[in-house]
Amino acid sequence: MAKTYDYDLFVIGAGSGGVRAARVSAGHGARVAIAEEYRVGGTCVIRGCVPKKLLVYGAHFAEDLQDARRFGWEVGETKFDWSVLRDNVLSEVDRLEGIYGEILERNNVEAFDQRATITGPNEVQLADGTRLTAATILVATGSTPIVPEIDGKEHGITSNEVFHLEAIPKRVAIAGGGYIANEFAGIFHEFSCDVTLINRGDQILRHYDEQVRDRLLQISLVKGINFIFNAPFEKIEKQEDGSLLLHMKDRDPLETDMLLFAVGRAPNTAGLGLESASVELGKNGAILVDEDNQSSCPTIYAIGDVTDRVQLTPVAIREGQAFADTVFGNKPTRVDYESIPSAVFSHPPIAGVGMTESEARTKLGSVKTYVSDFRPMKNVLAGRNERSLYKLVVDDATDEVVGIHMIGPDAPEILQAAAIAVKAKLKKSQFDEVIALHPTMAEELVLMR
Ligand code: NDP
Numbered sequence: 027m028a029k030t031y032d033y034d035l036f037v038i039g040a041g042s043g044g045v046r047a048a049r050v051s052a053g054h055g056a057r058v059a060i061a062e063e064y065r066v067g068g069t070c071v072i073r074g075c076v077p078k079k080l081l082v083y084g085a086h087f088a089e090d091l092q093d094a095r096r097f098g099w100e101v102g103e104t105k106f107d108w109s110v111l112r113d114n115v116l117s118e119v120d121r122l123e124g125i126y127g128e129i130l131e132r133n134n135v136e137a138f139d140q141r142a143t144i145t146g147p148n149e150v151q152l153a154d155g156t157r158l159t160a161a162t163i164l165v166a167t168g169s170t171p172i173v174p175e176i177d178g179k180e181h182g183i184t185s186n187e188v189f190h191l192e193a194i195p196k197r198v199a200i201a202g203g204g205y206i207a208n209e210f211a212g213i214f215h216e217f218s219c220d221v222t223l224i225n226r227g228d229q230i231l232r233h234y235d236e237q238v239r240d241r242l243l244q245i246s247l248v249k250g251i252n253f254i255f256n257a258p259f260e261k262i263e264k265q266e267d268g269s270l271l272l273h274m275k276d277r278d279p280l281e282t283d284m285l286l287f288a289v290g291r292a293p294n295t296a297g298l299g300l301e302s303a304s305v306e307l308g309k310n311g312a313i314l315v316d317e318d319n320q321s322s323c324p325t326i327y328a329i330g331d332v333t334d335r336v337q338l339t340p341v342a343i344r345e346g347q348a349f350a351d352t353v354f355g356n357k358p359t360r361v362d363y364e365s366i367p368s369a370v371f372s373h374p375p376i377a378g379v380g381m382t383e384s385e386a387r388t389k390l391g392s393v394k395t396y397v398s399d400f401r402p403m404k405n406v407l408a409g410r411n412e413r414s415l416y417k418l419v420v421d422d423a424t425d426e427v428v429g430i431h432m433i434g435p436d437a438p439e440i441l442q443a444a445a446i447a448v449k450a451k452l453k454k455s456q457f458d459e460v461i462a463l464h465p466t467m468a469e470e471l472v473l474m475r
Contacts, residue, residue, distance in 0.1 A: 041068020043342030044166030178262030
């Protein structure tokens with residue numbers, strides 16, 4: 027007789043990936059439970075993409091209010107109240123958390139608001155000691171901000187805490203040069219902070235096209251954001267007045283009021299009990315999985331950041347969907363990782379899809395690039411000397427557009443549509459056939475010759 031379990035599926039972690047996997051599996055008829063130790067919604071909804079984007083909107087008013095005067099608006103004295111923005115953002119997060127909870131409930135997924143750990147290939151233990159069995163276990167525990175092992179690291183904060191600040195500090199230092207560093211450098215700068223971004227290397231946003239990230243660096247410098255490159259931290263000292271003294275290798279120390287660590291995120295596998303089911307881990311403690319998200323233990327699967335493949339919410343959601351369709355929907359599905367669009371919500375934002383110019387030159391050899399370097403008409407009237415840059419990377423042999431890279435207002439909004447063309451492997455000549463939609467910034471995409 028087949029062994030019976032309490033559930034067909036037990037999901038650990040109710041973030042974007044876990045919730046999608048749970049609800050779709052339940053829709054396919056599986057008996058599903060999910061455990062979440064913090065808040066339903068996960069990093070993206072609770073302390074990542076969503077509240078960050080709302081802060082980006084809030085911060086951008088600093089420029090919009092200035093520019094409004096050039097468009098004829100009399101703007102009186104303006105004042106920014108952080109507590110209003112913070113509290114409104116946090117209540118929006120509460121609302122979304124409620125919706126995620128309802129999604130689970132509506133789909134008959136049993137939710138446990140406590141930590142679950144694995145105690146065997148088919149068993150989990152909840153924090154209250156309850157042991158439950160499942161035919162399949164899905165680990166979707168996400169990732170956690172890395173705090174480097176340096177003296178005084180406890181004086182810094184991470185993106186987990188940044189949404190809850192009591193007040194906006196005067197001086198902000200940010201360790202790292204990636205997504206979070208550049209996004210929060212922009213946010214705090216718009217809030218009138220004196221911002222310094224400190225990077226261990228000499229490049230920001232290493233995986234983006236060089237010309238585009240150089241443009242962000244140049245615009246950020248002109249705005250007044252400070253950058254310190256090649257400056258690994260040695261120690262962090264808290265001074266009597268509460269300020270921090272940051273000691274870096276071969277540099278004068280920097281005094282600041284807040285240090286934000288944005289040096290990457292590591293998979294959340296510590297203390298999960300994965301060894302009890304012989305689940306193999308890779309670099310950074312990531313769960314190693316095959317193309318079907320299955321770990322070395324056949325009953326245990328993993329999706330999202332905990333697998334450290336592509337740390338992006340929409341990818342975790344796709345993986346959750348593919349897992350549910352494959353394992354419970356009788357519809358084997360694999361995620362296609364080619365041409366994933368991504369964006370950095372800096373001021374101005376960056377967006378890209380496909381190969382950067384240097385990747386294309388390495389992989390394809392002969393490559394043509396088309397660049398439009400222009401000042402958006404809104405910036406011209408506003409007297410804002412900030413130029414956008416759009417770039418098409420084209421395979422010379424096939425005329426296929428293999429990459430699009432952009433920096434400028436609304437770049438992520440424009441790129442999402444343009445990414446369809448790259449995914450569909452459209453040719454440059456097909457871009458040329460499209461008549462421009464005038465006057466827009468996006469028309470540059472079909473006007474580059
Ligand atoms: P990123 O991976 O984007 O960048 C990490 C940065 O920290 C790099 O500049 C890296 O330098 C540096 N770094 C790494 N390790 C150390 C160290 N030990 N000491 C000092 N510097 C170090 O990480 P983030 O923390 O910004 O973001 C985490 C992940 O979250 C991102 O990878 C992304 O996937 C996701 N995310 C996505 C967003 C979006 O889609 N808009 C927004 C925010 C986060 P080096 O270049 O030398 O390696």
